[in-house]
Amino acid sequence: MQMFQGVRSLYLNYSMFGFPASGTQLIVITVFSILAILLCYDKWNRRRYETLTNELNGPPDYPIIGSCLESFGDHYEKIMFYGDLFNYGLFKCWFGSYLSVFITKPEDLQIILNSSKALNKGYVYKMATKLIGEGLVTAPVDKWKIHRRLMNPLFKYDIIKEKFFPIFQEKSKVLVQKIQKGVDNTQPIDILDCISSVTLSTVCQTTMDYNLDTHTDMGFKMGVIKGVELVINRVPKVWLYPDVIYNLYIKLFGYENIYKIVRNLPRHIIAKKKNDYVNKFSKKNTTDTDVNDGKSECFKGLVETLLDSNKPEERFTDEDIMGHVITMVGAGFETTSLTASFCFLMLAIYPDIQDKVYDEICSALGDSDEPITMEQTNKLVYLKQVIYETLRLFPTAPIISRQLHDDVTIRNHKLLKGTMCVISPLITHHNPELYSNPNSFNPDNFNAENVAKRHKYSFIAFSGGPRGCIGKKYGLVFLTVIITEVLRSFSVHTDMKFSDIKLKLGITLHNTVGFPITTKSRKNRHNVCNNAEMLNY
Numbered sequence: 126m127q128m129f130q131g132v133r134s135l136y137l138n139y140s141m142f143g144f145p146a147s148g149t150q151l152i153v154i155t156v157f158s159i160l161a162i163l164l165c166y167d168k169w170n171r172r173r174y175e176t177l178t179n180e181l182n183g184p185p186d187y188p189i190i191g192s193c194l195e196s197f198g199d200h201y202e203k204i205m206f207y208g209d210l211f212n213y214g215l216f217k218c219w220f221g222s223y224l225s226v227f228i229t230k231p232e233d234l235q236i237i238l239n240s241s242k243a244l245n246k247g248y249v250y251k252m253a254t255k256l257i258g259e260g261l262v263t264a265p266v267d268k269w270k271i272h273r274r275l276m277n278p279l280f281k282y283d284i285i286k287e288k289f290f291p292i293f294q295e296k297s298k299v300l301v302q303k304i305q306k307g308v309d310n311t312q313p314i315d316i317l318d319c320i321s322s323v324t325l326s327t328v329c330q331t332t333m334d335y336n337l338d339t340h341t342d343m344g345f346k347m348g349v350i351k352g353v354e355l356v357i358n359r360v361p362k363v364w365l366y367p368d369v370i371y372n373l374y375i376k377l378f379g380y381e382n383i384y385k386i387v388r389n390l391p392r393h394i395i396a397k398k399k400n401d402y403v404n405k406f407s408k409k410n411t412t413d414t415d416v417n418d419g420k421s422e423c424f425k426g427l428v429e430t431l432l433d434s435n436k437p438e439e440r441f442t443d444e445d446i447m448g449h450v451i452t453m454v455g456a457g458f459e460t461t462s463l464t465a466s467f468c469f470l471m472l473a474i475y476p477d478i479q480d481k482v483y484d485e486i487c488s489a490l491g492d493s494d495e496p497i498t499m500e501q502t503n504k505l506v507y508l509k510q511v512i513y514e515t516l517r518l519f520p521t522a523p524i525i526s527r528q529l530h531d532d533v534t535i536r537n538h539k540l541l542k543g544t545m546c547v548i549s550p551l552i553t554h555h556n557p558e559l560y561s562n563p564n565s566f567n568p569d570n571f572n573a574e575n576v577a578k579r580h581k582y583s584f585i586a587f588s589g590g591p592r593g594c595i596g597k598k599y600g601l602v603f604l605t606v607i608i609t610e611v612l613r614s615f616s617v618h619t620d621m622k623f624s625d626i627k628l629k630l631g632i633t634l635h636n637t638v639g640f641p642i643t644t645k646s647r648k649n650r651h652n653v654c655n656n657a658e659m660l661n662y
């Protein structure tokens with residue numbers, strides 16, 4: 126009945142500008158007026174970029190929607206297709222009326238990633254602000270500059286060695302215990318499931334000084350995993366971009382709770398640390414002794430460093446500190462767990478490479494059962510090549526963007542202020558001029574000789590320049606420790622072939638078919654190690 130009334134109303138007469146009009150006419154006129162306004166807006170927006178867009182190639186684009194039709198289908202296939210089609214050079218892509226330029230050549234990347242006019246990250250990153258607040262990834266440039274300068278020292282070699290390394294050792298032991306439960310089973314496990322809870326707990330302990338493993342509450346773990354998923358899922362859903370609609374959406378589907386859960390734990394930890402900090406100060410004032418003179422007290426974690434800065438422009442609110450803590454956890458946890466999982470998958474698919482890595486581990490660590498040391502990680506050159514080659518093929522942060530806050534010229538092309546520069550390690554890493562056989566797994570791509578032949582920006586899995594990954598060394602050392610400790614105890618195997626891998630492009634890069642691995646115990650480890658030494662590897 127209601128439906129009939131709706132249809133009937135379409136034929137009722139209305140008046141428009143004094144002229145009688147039916148409901149249908151009204152709808153048609155309204156739609157055309159909206160289209161006309163959008164078209165004018167689109168033309169107006171695009172007029173500034175005409176010279177550049179005439180110079181550059183790009184996927185098909187249409188008024189108002191730009192190249193949005195291209196966002197349907199397999200994003201990974203599309204991006205690789207266009208990278209190849211436009212010869213791994215500069216190409217344009219319109220997102221509605223917003224111009225994006227893909228920067229893929231190492232020489233061009235060096236210019237953009239080091240330009241003081243390209244420090245802004247752009248609107249896509251804003252989508253994460255609701256979850257992570259304003260941390261390093263999402264903070265506006267002025268704020269980011271001060272905060273990054275203060276945080277850089279926390280990721281130096283000495284801090285990693287003194288403070289983070291023992292945590293890496295302890296957590297890799299937990300990973301080995303987890304894997305041990307399924308050892309010699311014929312049924313594969315998804316190794317990402319084992320690794321992700323260990324990496325999350327590692328990043329939490331190194332940033333918040335909070336050991337998730339000793340707490341049975343799964344809320345935070347699940348909250349972070351679900352929260353990251355929510356942010357990732359928002360990116361391709363253009364209709365969820367306006368905050369008003371997104372806020373309604375999360376309310377409607379009951380996701381609001383996830384945000385609360387993710388923010389609750391850091392909020393409590395910060396409040397506690399702030400309290401401790403105030404108490405230390407009052408103690409210092411009454412006894413006049415240096416409360417920071419014990420060795421372990423000398424180290425200031427992330428929260429303490431931020432609490433300690435007392436210049437007016439460096440004062441952090443609780444919201445700021447929370448933003449940084451959640452950012453570190455979010456940025457450090459998925460990237461490392463996915464990279465480790467891809468690494469194990471590669472080692473399982475290529476047993477000869479696994480053997481070579483294992484032999485190197487044996488020769489560096491001998492037959493000792495002691496955990497690996499920071500010095501020993503430096504000896505594992507071939508393993509480092511394997512990690513780099515994994516990140517070349519599977520850069521876990523596959524798309525980076527920078528929005529220009531001033532004009533920048535690249536090879537006679539003037540990119541205007543406001544242009545979004547899109548950088549995809551995936552495209553650059555598959556350029557056959559930089560890597561021969563770019564689609565196969567070959568750790569020799571990263572031996573000293575081959576690295577010396579290539580431009581420095583041919584490998585950008587950690588981005589580069591002042592806004593490059595702050596956790597690069599942390600990530601590489603941590604990956605070395607977990608891979609070493611797992612391979613010392615087990616060999617890894619899979620039925621999967623390289624061609625079975627099916628990548629899914631989002632904020633991070635996933636394998637849709639998972640990481641199915643079986644493990645076998647290395648019962649005769651000492652014998653194998655001794656053989657490796659005899660062979661003088």
Ligand code: HEM
Pocket residue numbers: 246261262273328452453456457458460461464516520521522525526585586587588591592593594595596597599600601
């Ligand atoms: C394999 C591991 C990792 C990879 C591949 C990786 C990759 C990246 C990339 C590509 C960026 C630049 C993003 C952009 O420009 O938009 C970045 C930034 C960042 N990463 Fe990592 N990352 C890894 C590990 C870590 C770890 C372990 C941490 C912290 C514990 C971390 C913290 C950050 C932060 C805070 C930023 C933002 C830096 C800034 O804007 O100043 N990352 N990472």
